[in-house]
Amino acid sequence: xxxxxxxxxxxxxxxxxxxxxxxxxxxxxxxxxxxxxxxxxxxxxxxxxxxxxxxxxxxxxxxxxxxxxxxxxxxxxxxxxxxxxxxxxxxxxxxxxxxxxxxxxxxxxxxxxxxxxxxxxxxxxxxxxxxxxxxxxxxxxxxxxxxxxxxxxxxxxxxxxxxxxxxxxxxxxxxxxxxxxxxxxxxxxxxxxxxxxxxxxxxxxxxxxxxxxxxxxxxxxxxxxxxxxxxx
Amino acid sequence: xxxxxxxxxxxxxxxxxxxxxxxxxxxxxxxxxxxxxxxxxxxxxxxxxxxxxxxxxxxxxxxxxxxxxxxxxxxxxxxxxxxxxxxxxxxxxxxxxxxxxxxxxxxxxxxxxxxxxxxxxxxxxxxxxxxxxxxxxxxxxxxxxxxxxxxxxxxxxxxxxxxxxxxxxxxxxxxxxxxxxxxxxxxxxxxxxxxxxxxxxxxxxxxxxxxxxxxxxxxxxxxxxxxxxxxx
DNA sequence: ATCGTAGCTTAACAGTGTTAACCTCTCGTG
DNA sequence: CACGAGAGGTTAACACTGTTAAGCTACGAT
Numbered sequence: 001x002x003x004x005x006x007x008x009x010x011x012x013x014x015x016x017x018x019x020x021x022x023x024x025x026x027x028x029x030x031x032x033x034x035x036x037x038x039x040x041x042x043x044x045x046x047x048x049x050x051x052x053x054x055x056x057x058x059x060x061x062x063x064x065x066x067x068x069x070x071x072x073x074x075x076x077x078x079x080x081x082x083x084x085x086x087x088x089x090x091x092x093x094x095x096x097x098x099x100x101x102x103x104x105x106x107x108x109x110x111x112x113x114x115x116x117x118x119x120x121x122x123x124x125x126x127x128x129x130x131x132x133x134x135x136x137x138x139x140x141x142x143x144x145x146x147x148x149x150x151x152x153x154x155x156x157x158x159x160x161x162x163x164x165x166x167x168x169x170x171x172x173x174x175x176x177x178x179x180x181x182x183x184x185x186x187x188x189x190x191x192x193x194x195x196x197x198x199x200x201x202x203x204x205x206x207x208x209x210x211x212x213x214x215x216x217x218x219x220x221x222x223x224x225x226x227x228x229x230x231x232x
Numbered sequence: 233x234x235x236x237x238x239x240x241x242x243x244x245x246x247x248x249x250x251x252x253x254x255x256x257x258x259x260x261x262x263x264x265x266x267x268x269x270x271x272x273x274x275x276x277x278x279x280x281x282x283x284x285x286x287x288x289x290x291x292x293x294x295x296x297x298x299x300x301x302x303x304x305x306x307x308x309x310x311x312x313x314x315x316x317x318x319x320x321x322x323x324x325x326x327x328x329x330x331x332x333x334x335x336x337x338x339x340x341x342x343x344x345x346x347x348x349x350x351x352x353x354x355x356x357x358x359x360x361x362x363x364x365x366x367x368x369x370x371x372x373x374x375x376x377x378x379x380x381x382x383x384x385x386x387x388x389x390x391x392x393x394x395x396x397x398x399x400x401x402x403x404x405x406x407x408x409x410x411x412x413x414x415x416x417x418x419x420x421x422x423x424x425x426x427x428x429x430x431x432x433x434x435x436x437x438x439x440x441x442x443x444x445x446x447x448x449x450x451x452x453x454x455x456x457x458x459x460x461x462x463x464x
Numbered sequence: 465a466t467c468g469t470a471g472c473t474t475a476a477c478a479g480t481g482t483t484a485a486c487c488t489c490t491c492g493t494g
Numbered sequence: 495c496a497c498g499a500g501a502g503g504t505t506a507a508c509a510c511t512g513t514t515a516a517g518c519t520a521c522g523a524t
Binding site for chain 2: 155156
């Protein structure tokens with residue numbers, strides 16, 4: 001139809017833009033090949049000339065999302081160059097804000113079912129890793145200054161991510177107790193995430209460190225981790 | 233075919249069992265109406281005589297899953313009737329163990345896309361709420377004894393859930409950094425979750441409480457929460 | 465003996481992702 | 495300039511999906 005917009009070979013660009021818009025405006029379930037094609041005035045199969053399959057299109061969108069999140073993260077870091085705790089808090093806020101504000105982006109980035117991610121090349125998660133690195137550096141900084149208890153920043157960064165991801169995904173799925181105001185929940189989630197890295201004081205009945213050793217006696221998750229050792 | 237098993241009108245039971253087995257053995261994507269039907273020797277439409285639609289079948293499975301989780305939770309509570317911190321830890325372990333051991337159950341219970349949950353009657357989440365109640369009671373107990381800092385147990389319970397859910401869902405999606413051993417990550421996630429409720433000590437540059445007021449200056453997530461006020 | 469209906473069937477619809485075959489038009493080379 | 499190659503697009507089709515409409519069969523009650 002009005003094919004003037006995609007005059008050159010940047011149809012790939014048009015596909016991605018349309019996919020993103022469709023995702024944001026119509027929602028996840030409306031993101032189908034035929035619908036994208038119809039929106040840009042091409043046939044569905046034309047998409048396959050630029051993307052191997054729907055997964056590949058998803059991966060491209062995920063990379064874009066990671067880039068956006070990274071931009072938000074860097075801005076948060078730049079805003080608090082001195083205080084690592086404040087910086088950590090700014091990062092947490094940036095993450096939650098990104099997740100709620102760009103909900104559909106977040107969904108395909110972090111909530112897409114593993115089935116879609118099977119063929120995902122682990123290579124491409126480098127962009128995602130940069131975001132974790134910013135968290136790890138902040139934790140390491142705070143640990144060095146004695147303000148945060150994060151002896152293993154890399155693990156700590158994943159914990160921060162994991163904790164915030166839980167909050168965002170439950171919010172997006174509307175699974176949080178209705179009697180709790182969203183703002184309260186968000187504030188509590190961020191506070192708890194940071195709180196978990198603050199040094200503890202001795203108190204009655206509290207071991208200096210949460211118990212040691214293996215978290216489970218029996219091999220509960222062995223079945224799960226038995227099959228494949230790689231992740232991303 | 234061999235329809236002797238479903239001699240009576242408990243075909244509903246057979247559908248649920250088959251769906252669960254199929255889910256566990258073949259994975260999420262193989263859980264289709266036709267496949268379930270074929271497995272029990274009925275036609276696909278026969279399922280619609282016992283369930284309104286696929287969502288309703290999912291809901292039934294979710295309720296079963298919630299029941300199982302509740303059983304595991306009650307066992308954890310019974311094992312540590314005295315120490316709330318130990319009890320909280322046992323609950324955390326039970327949750328993670330359930331998530332990893334019954335991965336497919338966990339997926340439809342907590343990771344199914346909101347699209348599937350649109351028509352879900354909020355009423356039915358009462359079973360889910362009981363699990364949160366056990367967490368809340370434990371937090372309240374610990375708070376009363378000065379061992380845990382959880383002034384609002386109901387919020388705290390959701391935070392615990394949220395935190396663990398993040399860990400489990402990232403593990404199930406194989407999204408955790410490959411350089412971190414799963415056992416290490418799991419232990420750190422549980423430890424951090426509990427740690428977040430331990431009283432802090434004064435330290436250089438750390439405010440007594442993580443900052444007050446609204447977590448965001450601009451109305452970042454307003455678009456998200458603007459539309460619908462109900463959740464579940 | 466007949467009617468109603470519970471319980472199940474087949475046929476069909478509107479979708480989905482994806483592939484194969486074809487068509488057209490431009491561009492580099494003999 | 496003529497021509498073959500191939501880039502970039504098309505339609506038709508396959509094997510699926512959830513779901514609905516219509517029809518069949520057999521049994522229990524009147």
